[in-house]
Amino acid sequence: MGRQPCCDKLGVKKGPWTAEEDKKLINFILTNGQCCWRTMPKLAGLRRCGKSCRLRWTNYLRPDLKRGLLSDDEEQLVIDLHARLGNRWSKIAGRLPGRTDNEIKNHWNTHIKKKLIKMGIDPVTHEPLHKEETHSQMEILSQPFQSLAEIENRTNPIQQTNVVANTEEQTNVIASSEEQTIIMASSEYSCSLAADQNLSGDDDSNSLGAICDQIDDSLISYLFEDETPGLVDASWDLPAATEIFNKVDVPSSWDETCAWLLDCQDFGIQDFGLDYFNDVELKLFNQIDVNSN
């Protein structure tokens, strides 16, 4: 006997969410909390699968989400964690507050993967793509890279030259130069990774490895634990957070409401407790009702 589908396929809407659906979902969760996803769509008056609701909430509507591109530091952390954990996006996301596994996965596939390949690094193994050549190039490196961004910058002059290239011959010469730089970059990356993985005990405070060394062993042991604690640690104290939230004006329109919720991205519901949101949602949805009439 196969398992039942997570939802009744008939009559279940798919595709992009409308503002009205978002409103219903937010309304329901703020009122009732994140209860059973399976029954939530029905209770919330949504013709959606429970999974779809959960995904929409966790990846887009949650008020504690950060928006926009990952910072250099975040990107660096993702690379390092990926080297250790592989494609365990939820574990990686767990160390980047306000970021979702989906967002990190997308960013990896669209940005970081390409950067690593460009640098001559295998994004799966984090090993240099030209391993045999790499060792002979290692001595050339005298200045450690400080970040992925710097590695990129160092490759830029060649890219600029590439634009000037017109003949096939010129292009070939440039390609080999670029390859050299890629090898150099990947060598540095490998050294950093090795240092990071405690394969090297050298003091390398400026290297990528040093940045990654900020992640201590306790973190790694945590990452391999089965249970994942909340994204935001206990250093958040509820009264202080509530005080901050009390200073936030309740929005006057639905658009503003969405923006307001996104403005709260640095805070999680779990930081304030359901009681707090029960209070806020009263104000919030009184406003929504007024504006929708």
Added chain:
DNA sequence: AAGGAATCCAACCGCTCCGTT
């Protein structure tokens, strides 16, 4: 300006894990 290619990202799908009965 047009249209094809490339890129991005929200959303879906299928699977696994884990708790409950």
Added chain:
DNA sequence: GAACGGAGCGGTTGGATTCCT
């Protein structure tokens, strides 16, 4: 221990947008 159901995870897709010719 088996069966079941809910939740979460990671891979993939497809539509929208941007870039390029």
